[in-house]
Amino acid sequence: MTEPFDPHATANAALERVLASQWQGEPALVLRSPPGAGKTGVAQRVALQSASMLEQRCMVVTQTNEQAFDLTRRLAANSAGIPIHLFAKRSLELPANVALLANLVLVHDVAGLPRHPSITIGNAAKWSWIQTSDPCFDVQIVDEAFQLPDYRFQLISNLAPRHVLIGDPGQIDPFVNCEIERWRCDPAGPQVSCPAALIERHPSVLQLDLPVSRRLNADTVSLVQPAFYPDMPFRAMSQDRSLHFQVAGIMPFDAALDAVAAGSSIVMVELPAQITGEADGELAQELVTSITRLLGRSAWMHDDGASEWITPDKIGVVCAHVSQVNAVRERLGAGLADVFVETANRFQGIERPFMFVHHPLSGRADATAFHLDAGRLCVMLSRHRIGCWIFGRQGISHQLMQFAPVGDRSLGIDDDPEYRGWRAHLTLMAALARAGRVYPAVFGLPPSTANQLTG
Amino acid sequence: MGDLVHVVARLRALQRGQAVPVVSQRQLVIQPHARILTLLAMAGEDTSVHAAALGRFGEAPQINVVADPRQRDDQYGLLRWLLPQFEDYYATCRAAGTFPQIWVASAGALGHLDTLADRLRFTDEPDIQRLGTLWTYAGERSPVAGQQALISATAALRAHYATGQQEAEDEHLGALLTWIAPPAGRDIFAAVAAAEGQPMGVKTDPRFDRNALQPAIEDFHAARNSGQLESVLDFHRTRIRQLLEGVLRPVYAGTQRAIALLSDARWHDNPGLEALARQEADEFERFMAGRDEGHFLPYRDKPKAGAMKIVAREHAVTNVDAGMLRHDRAAREKGVVNGSVLRAQVASVVEERARPRLFEYYLELTSHQDSLHLRAGDIMWTLDDPKLSLRVNDVERRGPFTWIMATVDTGKNAAKRMVNGVTLDLGPKAPDWGGIGNELGQMKSRLLIEPWTHSETMPTATPAIRPMPANILAMVEGLT
Numbered sequence A: 001m002t003e004p005f006d007p008h009a010t011a012n013a014a015l016e017r018v019l020a021s022q023w024q025g026e027p028a029l030v031l032r033s034p035p036g037a038g039k040t041g042v043a044q045r046v047a048l049q050s051a052s053m054l055e056q057r058c059m060v061v062t063q064t065n066e067q068a069f070d071l072t073r074r075l076a077a078n079s080a081g082i083p084i085h086l087f088a089k090r091s092l093e094l095p096a097n098v099a100l101l102a103n104l105v106l107v108h109d110v111a112g113l114p115r116h117p118s119i120t121i122g123n124a125a126k127w128s129w130i131q132t133s134d135p136c137f138d139v140q141i142v143d144e145a146f147q148l149p150d151y152r153f154q155l156i157s158n159l160a161p162r163h164v165l166i167g168d169p170g171q172i173d174p175f176v177n178c179e180i181e182r183w184r185c186d187p188a189g190p191q192v193s194c195p196a197a198l199i200e201r202h203p204s205v206l207q208l209d210l211p212v213s214r215r216l217n218a219d220t221v222s223l224v225q226p227a228f229y230p231d232m233p234f235r236a237m238s239q240d241r242s243l244h245f246q247v248a249g250i251m252p253f254d255a256a257l258d259a260v261a262a263g264s265s266i267v268m269v270e271l272p273a274q275i276t277g278e279a280d281g282e283l284a285q286e287l288v289t290s291i292t293r294l295l296g297r298s299a300w301m302h303d304d305g306a307s308e309w310i311t312p313d314k315i316g317v318v319c320a321h322v323s324q325v326n327a328v329r330e331r332l333g334a335g336l337a338d339v340f341v342e343t344a345n346r347f348q349g350i351e352r353p354f355m356f357v358h359h360p361l362s363g364r365a366d367a368t369a370f371h372l373d374a375g376r377l378c379v380m381l382s383r384h385r386i387g388c389w390i391f392g393r394q395g396i397s398h399q400l401m402q403f404a405p406v407g408d409r410s411l412g413i414d415d416d417p418e419y420r421g422w423r424a425h426l427t428l429m430a431a432l433a434r435a436g437r438v439y440p441a442v443f444g445l446p447p448s449t450a451n452q453l454t455g
Numbered sequence B: 001m002g003d004l005v006h007v008v009a010r011l012r013a014l015q016r017g018q019a020v021p022v023v024s025q026r027q028l029v030i031q032p033h034a035r036i037l038t039l040l041a042m043a044g045e046d047t048s049v050h051a052a053a054l055g056r057f058g059e060a061p062q063i064n065v066v067a068d069p070r071q072r073d074d075q076y077g078l079l080r081w082l083l084p085q086f087e088d089y090y091a092t093c094r095a096a097g098t099f100p101q102i103w104v105a106s107a108g109a110l111g112h113l114d115t116l117a118d119r120l121r122f123t124d125e126p127d128i129q130r131l132g133t134l135w136t137y138a139g140e141r142s143p144v145a146g147q148q149a150l151i152s153a154t155a156a157l158r159a160h161y162a163t164g165q166q167e168a169e170d171e172h173l174g175a176l177l178t179w180i181a182p183p184a185g186r187d188i189f190a191a192v193a194a195a196e197g198q199p200m201g202v203k204t205d206p207r208f209d210r211n212a213l214q215p216a217i218e219d220f221h222a223a224r225n226s227g228q229l230e231s232v233l234d235f236h237r238t239r240i241r242q243l244l245e246g247v248l249r250p251v252y253a254g255t256q257r258a259i260a261l262l263s264d265a266r267w268h269d270n271p272g273l274e275a276l277a278r279q280e281a282d283e284f285e286r287f288m289a290g291r292d293e294g295h296f297l298p299y300r301d302k303p304k305a306g307a308m309k310i311v312a313r314e315h316a317v318t319n320v321d322a323g324m325l326r327h328d329r330a331a332r333e334k335g336v337v338n339g340s341v342l343r344a345q346v347a348s349v350v351e352e353r354a355r356p357r358l359f360e361y362y363l364e365l366t367s368h369q370d371s372l373h374l375r376a377g378d379i380m381w382t383l384d385d386p387k388l389s390l391r392v393n394d395v396e397r398r399g400p401f402t403w404i405m406a407t408v409d410t411g412k413n414a415a416k417r418m419v420n421g422v423t424l425d426l427g428p429k430a431p432d433w434g435g436i437g438n439e440l441g442q443m444k445s446r447l448l449i450e451p452w453t454h455s456e457t458m459p460t461a462t463p464a465i466r467p468m469p470a471n472i473l474a475m476v477e478g479l480t
Helices: A007-023 A039-052 A065-076 A124-128 A150-157 A194-201 A218-228 A254-261 A281-296 A322-332 A374-380 A396-402 A417-434 B002-016 B072-095 B107-121 B126-141 B153-158 B173-180 B188-196 B206-225 B230-263 B272-292 B303-327 B329-338 B412-417 B434-446 B472-479
Strands: A028-032 A057-062 A084-087 A104-107 A118-123 A139-142 A162-167 A206-209 A241-245 A266-271 A299-303 A306-309 A315-319 A340-343 A352-358 A384-393 A438-440 B035-040 B051-056 B062-065 B102-104 B150-152 B342-355 B358-367 B379-382 B389-398 B401-410 B423-427
Touching: A007 A028, A007 A039, A007 A206, A007 B472, A028 A194, A039 A057, A039 A065, A039 A118, A039 A139, A039 A162, A039 B472, A057 A065, A057 A124, A065 A084, A065 A118, A118 A124, A124 A150, A124 B434, A139 A150, A150 A194, A150 B303, A150 B434, A162 A194, A218 A266, A218 A374, A218 A417, A241 A254, A241 A384, A254 A266, A254 A281, A254 A384, A254 A438, A266 A281, A266 A417, A281 A315, A281 A322, A281 A352, A281 A384, A299 A352, A299 A384, A315 A322, A322 A340, A322 B389, A374 A417, A396 A417, B002 B329, B035 B072, B035 B107, B035 B230, B051 B072, B051 B230, B062 B072, B062 B230, B072 B126, B072 B272, B102 B107, B102 B230, B107 B126, B107 B150, B107 B153, B126 B150, B126 B272, B150 B153, B153 B173, B153 B230, B173 B188, B173 B230, B206 B230, B272 B303, B303 B329, B303 B423, B303 B434, B329 B423, B342 B401, B342 B412, B358 B412, B401 B412
Parallel strands: A028 A162, A028 A206, A057 A118, A057 A139, A084 A104, A084 A118, A139 A162, A266 A384, A266 A438, A315 A340, A315 A352, A352 A384, B035 B102, B102 B150
Antiparallel strands: A241 A299, A299 A306, B035 B051, B051 B062, B342 B358, B342 B423, B358 B401, B379 B389, B379 B423, B389 B401
C-alpha cells in the first residue's frame, strides 16, 4: 500500500537534503524549484546555516535590488542576531524598512567586505563591478538563478569556490538584447541560463528538485505541472483555500467568479474576437470592471486556516507588455490603487491571492516567440494562491493553429522553446475547454466551442 | 506597434504596385571605396567558390571562375586571386584610418561569406588562412547592431523601402529591385515573377545545374582524364565560365544597382551614422592590431570570449537605438508609435526650494500616446536640445491624455526657463560608445582567474570538518 502523501514531510526532506549538501562540501548545487516552493526561504536557510554553523563567508546574489531588499529583510530577522551586509552603490535609495534594520551593514566596495563568517547580499550587476579578482567568499548563493545568463554568472562565479544556484526552470529565460546566432548551437553558450550552462559543462554537479509548491493549490498544479513542468513532478501543499461571496452573482462576469468559488482555480474569460494589437483598451476596462465586481460582491477568502475579506491589495494583474500594464493602471482609479499591476517579467517572485491575466496572444494577428514563450505564460498562471482569471479575445486557438512554430531547430540543441511554448498554450486551452472553464465576458457572446478552443 | 508603420507602408506599396520609401534619411554609411563581392557556390558544396566577381561601385567586375571547385588546387587558385585584392584594400583602409566595406547581394550571400571565412581560417595553407582571417572581420561584425563592414544589398534596401510582398520574398534582390523600380505598363506581380526567374543567391538554379552546368563539368573531367590537350581543356573551362558568368553578372549588377539607389541625393544625411562610422573604424583597427599581435581567432568561443562578445553586442544595440532615436526621423516616429519615445507637452513647471540656493524642478507632462512604456522610477532624456533628464514619479491616464509627473535630474537651468505648452520628445540616454570599453576592461580584470564553473575541471567535494548535527533542520529553522 502506498503511503499517503504528506506534503510537509516531503518538503522538509527536500530542504534537509539541500542543507546536508553544504556539509558534504559539494562544489555546486543546482536546486530546481516549481513556482511558490519557497526558493527564497531555502536561500535564506542555506545562508544562515553557512554563516552561523559552517562558519563560512557567504555571498548571496539576487537579480534585482528589490529582491536584495526582500532577502535582507528576511535574513535580518534571524534569531542569532547575525549582521547582514548589503553590497550596494552609495547612491542607492534604501526602503525605510531596510534602512532602519538594526543589524544591517552597508558595504560599498571590496575593502568593506567582511573577512569573517558572514552573509553579504548584492545584485548580480553590482557584484560584477567589484574591483578584485580574488575569491572573497566561501560560498555563493544565486537566487532566481535561471534568470541569470551564463555570461553574467561567469563574471561573479570566481568570487567563491562553491555555488548554490536556486531557481525555477519554468519561468522566463534570461533576456539577452542582441543577436545570438553565433552561440545558438552551444548548449552552454553565454546566453543560456547559468544553471543549464553549468550542468552542460559539468554534468556531475549535484541537482535537486523541490517537490512541493506552497503557493499553488492542487487544482492549479493539475493544470500547470503537465503544461509547463512535464519532467519535474510536484504537488501542492495546501488543500485549504477558497473564495466565498456574500452577494449572489447576476452579471455576465459573475459566472467566472462563481466558478473560482466552486473550486476551479484557473478560468478563462473571453471577449469578442478582434484584432487590437498590443494595446486593448476594452480588455483593460473589462479587467478593471471585473476586479470591481469581485470586490463589490463582498468576497472573502479562506487561506491556510485564515479567513479575510478581499481587498485590492490581495489582487494582481499581469500583462505581457508595459503598455498593457499602463492601460490597466490608468483605469484603476484611486479606490483600486493597491491592485498590483505588472508585466510577467517583473511579477516573477511575487504572488497574490487573486490574479487577473491579460492573455499574451489576445488581440494579436500573429503569434511570435515572445508571445508564445512558455515561461511567460507559466509566470502568469502561477502567481495566485486561490484564483486566476485569464482574459483574452476569442480565437486564440485559431491563432495558435495558424502560427504553428516553424521548427527552427539548432544543431545539438534538443530544446525548441517556441514549440514548447506553443504546445503549452494549446495544452492549457484544451484543458480549460475540457473542464468547461471558459466564460463569456458579455451577455449574448456565443462561447467558443471545445473544438475552437483546442484548435 | 512600431511594426504597424511597416504594415501600413506595405499595404500602401501593394495598393500602388510599387515599393514606397519608409525613411527619408540614409540608414547606412556607404563607403565610396566599398567592394562588391559576388560569389557562387557549387550545389552540394556549401563552402566552395565556383565563381567570383569583385569590383568597386560603378565599375565592371573582375571575374574568376574555376571549372570545378572540388579540385583543391583550382579552388585555392581562385582564392589566391582574391587574397591580394582584399589584403590591399584592407591595408589602404587601415592607412586612411577608415574601415573596409563589402557589399553582397543578400542575407544568404552574407551567410556564405561568413561560413567561408570560418572554414578558410582552418585550412593548411597560410595564404588561404589569411583570406579567411580578413573575411572574418566582416563576418564577425555582421551580426552586431550598427555595423557597416558587411552589407547585404537586400537588407540595406529594406531599411529604406517597403514592398507589397512578404518580407522573406524581399530577400530576392531582383524581385526587390523590381518593386522599387517596376517596368512601366506591366503588372507588378508579373514583373516580379519574371525577376524571380533569375537566381540572385549563392547557388545556381537546379535545372540549370542539371541541364547545363553539370554536363559541362563532366565534359571537362572527361577531357582531362583522357589526357586531352590544354587547348581542349581551355575550351571546356571557357564553356563553364560563360555559363556561370550568366548567373554571376546579374547578381553583381543588382548589387551595384542597390548601391546606386541608396547613394541617391533623395536620401538626406543622417547624423546618427557618423558615430557608427567612427565605431566601425575603431573596431577595424582593433581587429587588425589583434592580427598583428598574433591573437588566434577561434572557431568556437571559450566562455570568456563569448561573454565579452555578447556584452559588446548588447551595448551596440543600446547605442544604435539611442543614436537613431536622436538623429533619424523615421526611427523617432516609430518610437512615438510604439511608446519607446514619449512625446509630451509641458503642462506645468514647479520650482521648489530644497534648501538655500538649491532648487528642485518638477514637470507635469501630457501626452496623447496610449502605448507608453513608462514606469515610475524610469529616467528619460530629451532627444533634442535643451538637454534634460527626468525621473518619472507617476504615470496616470486622465481621459484621452496620459499625465506624467517627473522630477528634473539634470538640466535644471533649462527646466527653469521652460514654458508651458512646449513639446518634448524623451527617450533613452545618448549613446555612450566609450562605455563598452569600460565594461570590457572590467570584465577582463574580473576574468583574470578563470572560474572552475567555466573551465573543464570540476573540483572535488570538500566535506566540513565537523559532522552535520542530526537535527539540522530544526537547528536551521531556529535561526530564521
